[in-house]
Amino acid sequence: MRLFKHEILLIILIAGTLTLGGCGQKQDGAADRPTVGFVTNGIASFWVIADKGANDAAEEFDVNVEVMMPSDGPAGQRRLVQDLLARGVDGIAISPSDPKNQGGLLDEIAANADLITHDSDAPESSRLVYVGMDNYEAGRMCGRLLKKAMPDGGSVVLFIGLLGQLNADLRRQGVIDELLDRSHDSSRRDPVDQVIEGDKYTILDTRVDQFDFARAKGQAEDALARYPDLDAMIGLFVYNPPQILEAVREAGKLDQITIVGFDEDDDTLQAIKDGTVVGTVVQNPYRYGYESVRVLAALARGDRSVLPESKFIDIPAREITAENVDAFWAELKQLVGE
Amino acid sequence: MKKILGITGLLVAVFVFTAALEPNFLTAYNLQNTLRWTALFGIISIGAAFVIITGGIDLSTGSVVGLIGVLLPMLLVGQGWSIPLALAAVVVVSLILGLLHGVLVTKVNLQPFVVTLCGLLFYRGIARWITGDATQGFGTAFEGFRQLAIGRIPLTDSFGVPMPFVVLVVLAVLAGLFLNYTVWGRYMMALGHNEEAARFSGINTDRMVILAYVIGTVTAGIGGVLFALDVNSVQPAVHGNFYELYAIAAAVLGGCSLRGGEGSILGVVIGAAVLRVLYNAINILGIPTQLEFAIIGAVILLGVMADELVKRFVVARSAAREVV
Numbered sequence A: 001m002r003l004f005k006h007e008i009l010l011i012i013l014i015a016g017t018l019t020l021g022g023c024g025q026k027q028d029g030a031a032d033r034p035t036v037g038f039v040t041n042g043i044a045s046f047w048v049i050a051d052k053g054a055n056d057a058a059e060e061f062d063v064n065v066e067v068m069m070p071s072d073g074p075a076g077q078r079r080l081v082q083d084l085l086a087r088g089v090d091g092i093a094i095s096p097s098d099p100k101n102q103g104g105l106l107d108e109i110a111a112n113a114d115l116i117t118h119d120s121d122a123p124e125s126s127r128l129v130y131v132g133m134d135n136y137e138a139g140r141m142c143g144r145l146l147k148k149a150m151p152d153g154g155s156v157v158l159f160i161g162l163l164g165q166l167n168a169d170l171r172r173q174g175v176i177d178e179l180l181d182r183s184h185d186s187s188r189r190d191p192v193d194q195v196i197e198g199d200k201y202t203i204l205d206t207r208v209d210q211f212d213f214a215r216a217k218g219q220a221e222d223a224l225a226r227y228p229d230l231d232a233m234i235g236l237f238v239y240n241p242p243q244i245l246e247a248v249r250e251a252g253k254l255d256q257i258t259i260v261g262f263d264e265d266d267d268t269l270q271a272i273k274d275g276t277v278v279g280t281v282v283q284n285p286y287r288y289g290y291e292s293v294r295v296l297a298a299l300a301r302g303d304r305s306v307l308p309e310s311k312f313i314d315i316p317a318r319e320i321t322a323e324n325v326d327a328f329w330a331e332l333k334q335l336v337g338e
Numbered sequence B: 001m002k003k004i005l006g007i008t009g010l011l012v013a014v015f016v017f018t019a020a021l022e023p024n025f026l027t028a029y030n031l032q033n034t035l036r037w038t039a040l041f042g043i044i045s046i047g048a049a050f051v052i053i054t055g056g057i058d059l060s061t062g063s064v065v066g067l068i069g070v071l072l073p074m075l076l077v078g079q080g081w082s083i084p085l086a087l088a089a090v091v092v093v094s095l096i097l098g099l100l101h102g103v104l105v106t107k108v109n110l111q112p113f114v115v116t117l118c119g120l121l122f123y124r125g126i127a128r129w130i131t132g133d134a135t136q137g138f139g140t141a142f143e144g145f146r147q148l149a150i151g152r153i154p155l156t157d158s159f160g161v162p163m164p165f166v167v168l169v170v171l172a173v174l175a176g177l178f179l180n181y182t183v184w185g186r187y188m189m190a191l192g193h194n195e196e197a198a199r200f201s202g203i204n205t206d207r208m209v210i211l212a213y214v215i216g217t218v219t220a221g222i223g224g225v226l227f228a229l230d231v232n233s234v235q236p237a238v239h240g241n242f243y244e245l246y247a248i249a250a251a252v253l254g255g256c257s258l259r260g261g262e263g264s265i266l267g268v269v270i271g272a273a274v275l276r277v278l279y280n281a282i283n284i285l286g287i288p289t290q291l292e293f294a295i296i297g298a299v300i301l302l303g304v305m306a307d308e309l310v311k312r313f314v315v316a317r318s319a320a321r322e323v324v
Helices: A004-022 A045-060 A073-086 A103-112 A135-149 A166-179 A213-226 A240-251 A266-274 A285-300 A325-335 B002-021 B028-053 B061-078 B083-106 B112-131 B143-150 B163-181 B183-193 B195-200 B205-231 B243-253 B265-284 B289-323
Strands: A035-039 A064-068 A091-094 A114-118 A130-132 A154-160 A201-208 A232-235 A258-262 A279-282 A312-314 A318-321 B152-154 B160-162
Touching: A035 A045, A035 A073, A035 A285, A045 A064, A045 A285, A045 A325, A064 A073, A073 A091, A073 A103, A091 A103, A091 A285, A103 A114, A114 A285, A130 A285, A135 A166, A135 A232, A135 A258, A135 A279, A135 A318, A154 A166, A154 A213, A154 A240, A166 A201, A201 A213, A201 B289, A213 A240, A213 B028, A213 B205, A213 B265, A232 A240, A240 A258, A240 A266, A258 A266, A266 A279, A266 A318, A266 A325, A318 A325, B002 B265, B002 B289, B028 B061, B028 B143, B028 B160, B028 B163, B028 B183, B028 B205, B028 B243, B028 B265, B061 B083, B061 B112, B061 B205, B061 B243, B083 B112, B083 B205, B143 B163, B143 B205, B152 B163, B160 B163, B163 B183, B163 B205, B163 B265, B183 B195, B183 B205, B195 B205, B243 B265, B243 B289, B265 B289
Parallel strands: A035 A064, A035 A091, A091 A114, A114 A130, A130 A312, A154 A201, A154 A232, A232 A258, A258 A279
Antiparallel strands: A279 A318, B152 B160
């Protein structure tokens, strides 16, 4: 009991530190402004750029926006979405992590607010519009980059953070279909655990790392060990190309392995400048955030003219190679305010 | 020595099995990589072992790895600090965190599980908050410093000992000497076995427990530095997630009892190696990643069960001999 006084002090100190962290947050604007939610599928620098776009649009179209980034996939999305609905938001833009099984959650949103999808679509839900790119086309674009760099063909291993999420599945399928010169059919699915052989290109494997960067690097190393004659590696999530690059560099195989990336990590862009990565396919997360909030703001005010007939607002992907990397990087830096 | 026989057997079995199925497993390149990953996880496992030996548990390891992992690039790249200064700063931070855990456990009498669970949540939140969830990295400016994690000491043309493995060996030898040949180390074992008895025999148990938590977070901090240097891009929300479980698993596999009072450093290192070789084997053999956890769980369970059966057999046989 002698220590009792100190215990209380300690607890007050800790509690104080904890609450201090909560202070200094931005204040909510006027109550009569519509509020919209922007829900991501995870936490990444990619989403920090989308956050910027969402906030810029919120200012321009006079709404409050809540950007929510779940750290634990579909479970986190459910929790965050229900919090938003409890607060009575007017609309929610979401990138569903698992659209097939999130039907209930998406219906719950649609019943209580305007539902739109961004980044990854849920075509079977009652979403009003999808803001994003065609991931299948982007995957094919990625495949074309490899074809251009390695016209005689060879063996390829794919690296991805997650499968089962529509955009990831489509992206992978796009790469495979392009390398095998198949027809355009985004509903095709090749099994993950089989070697996929085409006339020129062979896809040996697809490794999934569950967003663990260290594991992503380990898997790249293991692929190099397992396939000593490997020709190419394709990283399909933002952090994959830098981790592949690390592994290949440490193995001293920069001359042997052709690397194609996805998204716009600084290391990937630098590697394109250095010539160690052939190219990357970039999305436009800023526009995802911006367009989503623009549409939701109009819907909240009853204006349905923002919805296109096709229910698809296309934010096309772009190929970044040595030719245009400088211009793109400058544009990116300006967007994130560096 | 007997205690680590089972785990060593498991390591050898997995090793031989994988090598037999896939010769590329034995390439210098792959062995180097596996050694490096073993070293990185081995370092944080040693810290976990000390806490477990005193009868506690440290769940904050992964979050400390994450927090230190974002602090280091922030200080070096963002603030432009010199390497020694930034290193000193992150070591001091991890030291303070351990001190805090130890004091809360001993002086405030909170349960170690609760204290370190709150640590797990708190440090992760802080890491995300100070970075605004932005990925941190060293860019290309610290190639020299990064050799500490990715460099090798060449032995032959193709094979070199990865630097983190050197760090692991140094730490493991120090930890082993401390635990087995110093009074403080013996105190830790004793208090893990029976804290009250240790206290009544005049050991300042509180001080020893605090020391164990400090060792736990400092090794997590060192691990955090090496992990960050190794992957070169640290995502605050996920970097180090679940690493405390790998560390605890390695410690328990290596012969530490969760009830405290037992453990060997060599065993812990071998425990960490088993986990990494299993991960490597799964990728090398081309087993679908989805099966990863299932295989690791099953192999460890089978290994521990076999170990237990052998022990029982030995006990039964020596008992039978005594009767005769």
